[in-house]
Amino acid sequence: MTAPPTILKLGGSVLTEKTDTPTPKLAAIRRCAREIASTISRTSPVGAGGPLIIIHGAGSFGHPQAKEHRTPAGFTNFGIIEIHRAVASLNDLVIEALVKNGVPAASLHPFGCLVAENGRIAEMETDQIGMMLARGIVPVLHGDVVMDRETGASIVSGDQLATYLAVRFKAARVGLGTAVDGVLADGAVIPLITRANFESVRSHVQGSEGTDVTGGMLGKVLELLAIEIDINSYIFNASKEDVIAGFLAGDEPGTRVAQG
């Protein structure tokens, strides 16, 4: 039995410019890769924090395309193909940066391994992920367009993937790296959100700015609170140097979200 994995999600706003066409933040992608690499030894099958799953958002490699191709009848075939190819090309950049820095990172496209129902993951091949984790490969998934039993095709966000895999693999910790310091109330980071205090902080939780078709900050909190097992999750600023490395080393940055 493999140790429980850590799940690290890097938001599209961390890795891409919020533009209408795909524009990577190459320096940020490389910095994230270096911080992740700093916690993973090339010679050890698992990193300092044990097995790791990385998920990234789509940012300008997915959101503008999804908006453009969304019609009342759903996505067209060529729309599905264009959305998927765009976000897969961001995934290529992430994988390249990770591998160059010595992280044994392997691409896993949700389009290829899961089926959704009304935008929620209905079934997903995950045995290959477990086998990768057991031998120290770091699977790298991303928000993606996927086939959907109800709507034909839908968008599954990186946030949803993070919580789905957290339950599937009983994750040790989940980290959602965003471009802000955490969940903010009047400019200050809320240190802890639980089901008990959620209603009292809800009005302070804003959606994330820019082009985001997948729910923004409120969506992230709701995804994390809905996790059906007890997992400590953190929403933090992955655009600030060393916060990812700190999280992977055991720090508790930003806002902690816990079920209990």
Add this chain to the structure above:
Amino acid sequence: MTAPPTILKLGGSVLTEKTDTPTPKLAAIRRCAREIASTISRTSPVGAGGPLIIIHGAGSFGHPQAKEHRTPAGFTNFGIIEIHRAVASLNDLVIEALVKNGVPAASLHPFGCLVAENGRIAEMETDQIGMMLARGIVPVLHGDVVMDRETGASIVSGDQLATYLAVRFKAARVGLGTAVDGVLADGAVIPLITRANFESVRSHVQGSEGTDVTGGMLGKVLELLAIEIDINSYIFNASKEDVIAGFLAGDEPGTRVAQG
């Protein structure tokens, strides 16, 4: 219920030069894409021959890498990652050519959607493929390295994928496009191979030339004969102009392989 799909496999020798480093035959890739496009109407959800699954081999984007990274203890993690990235980059070229020619082609990497056992497909997420076929998307798979319950990781050939999906989707026809005219006996194409005549022709069946870690021509015939349901399969020359288009239009090129 979707009509039974046609499965077209394009050999690595058709799409790539048999060199030690990844070298695409770009003109051949474009010609194959044009021939496939000629049978698919952009406005119709399904092509002339009904739903289509395309599978391609790895050629110099996979075989040299697999040889290089095969050790007595199996593939290393970085070996797995390099093999997969190489063949995925060939897949990118194939998808690009198909989409440019108006084929709604979408990439599906076996690394991401299946698990093998001793080199044979043990489980595979295929519902997404059925949903794509139903709406006229053409899934494009390829020979790939995959996680393996017994050996850690193994190579699943495009030929194996073709026969696996032929059974899964009760294919109308299977075509294996190679760089030769069919299964040859003393330079002449054997018109029909069945389980009944296989032993008498077996000694004439040669492996394919060059770097092929996945079984050559004999492997193809054995894969096709082992199909557990009655499906007409054809091994033909996809390097010759118009043979792919003819096969997709109903021609019976090369060697027919039938179970009965």
